[in-house]
Amino acid sequence: MDLRIFIEPQQGASYDDQLRVAQAAERLGFDAFFRSDHFVAMGGDGLPGPTDSWVTLGGIARETSTIRLGTLVTSATFRHPGVLAIQVAQVDAMSGGRVELGLGAGWFEREHAAYGIPFPPRRFGLLTEQLEVITGLWSTPDGETFSYDGEHYTLVDSPALPKPVQAPLPVVIGGNGPSRTPALAARFGAEYNTSFPEIADIPTRFATVRDACDAAGRDPESLTYSAALVLAVGADETELARRAAAIGREPAELREHGIAGTVPEALDRLGQLREWGTDRVYLQMLDLADLDHLELVAAELLPHVR
Template structure:
């Protein structure tokens, strides 16, 4: 099982804060550093203010050497797909082929209003066309052009450049919808992710994607199945309670909905997810200043997980 660190910088983090976590992620042996794509805090003052996800990842691409880098997930409302295809391909080049693109429909209407970004009522069509466009641009052979005519986007004779280092560059489709999201994952994704579900719902969500793959004629085992859940661990009960208080959460609630508790409890929860088919878990780290939290997981949890 791969463990990935997942951060929420819109809650209050500078680029340097993210860099410290990313470099700790690499040093401690985690598989990847991922970040959200948001422009507005969901509680608190959010100081020093938001950082753009792909700008930040471009910097991290040059200041790390091993870990994968990506978004969980980029909002389809924030960028034209042609621009996003260029941005992601460039960051993949800057990283030497270590980028993964998580893409979703967007949901936080208030941040769109705060920064003057259109927020259409119906966004699933945008997401579908963006997935088709981006994969079409990247897969067009060099020297050929790509055109697209859809309800939301039109491209005429695009040179479809630049290309990512990876071919194909892994795309992550995330969401908890019962039908349309699994169908998109089966069509476009290297990985399906369920973010912050009820724990008991995870097997059902994975099964829906497997069924969508069967319907599409795709081998369900060709996808990676993953979950994103909040992390709050402690070597002792007192340390766990201290970390829960630091992120404003109750210990009982964290145990119910996250990867939380003492080391043995965290190991048991991750083992349960693995039994259900999760090949990766995104550990949502909310206190970016607490690098000892990552050290605890790397030293005491990760060695107990099956390869």
């Protein structure tokens, strides 16, 4: 099982804050560093303000060497797919082929209003066309052009450049929808991610995606299955309580919904997830100043899940 570090910088983080976490995660042996793609804090003032995910990842790509990088997830409403395809391909080149694109339909209407970004009421058609355009641009052979005539996007004789280093570049389809998201994961995804579900719902979500793969004629085992869950682990109850208080949560609630508790409890939860077919867990780290948290997880959890 892979363990990946996932942060929410819209809650308040500079580029330097994010770089410190990414470099620590790389040094400690975590598989990847991912970040959310939001422009407004969900509670609190969000100071010093939002950072653009792909600008940030481009910088981090040049200041790391082995850790994989990506978004969980970029909203299809934020960028034209032609521009996003260029941005992601460029960051992949800047990283030497370590990037993954997480893409979803988007949901946070307030951040769209705050920055003048259109928020259409129906977004799955938009997401589907984005996936068709992005993967179409990347898979077009060199020297050929790509055209597309959809309801939302039209591209005419695009040179379909630049190409990512990776072929194909992994696409992570995120969401908890019961039918359309699994179908998109089966069609386009290298990975399906369920973010912050009720723990007991995870096997059902994975089973729905496996069914969608069967329906699409795809081997369900060709897809990676992952979950994103909040992280709060302590060497003892006192340390756990301190970490819970630092992020404004209660230990009991964290134990119910995340990778949380003492080290043995966290290992039990990870073991349960592995039994359910979870290949990868994104550990949502909310206190970016607490690098000792990463040290503990790397020393006490990481060796037991690999």
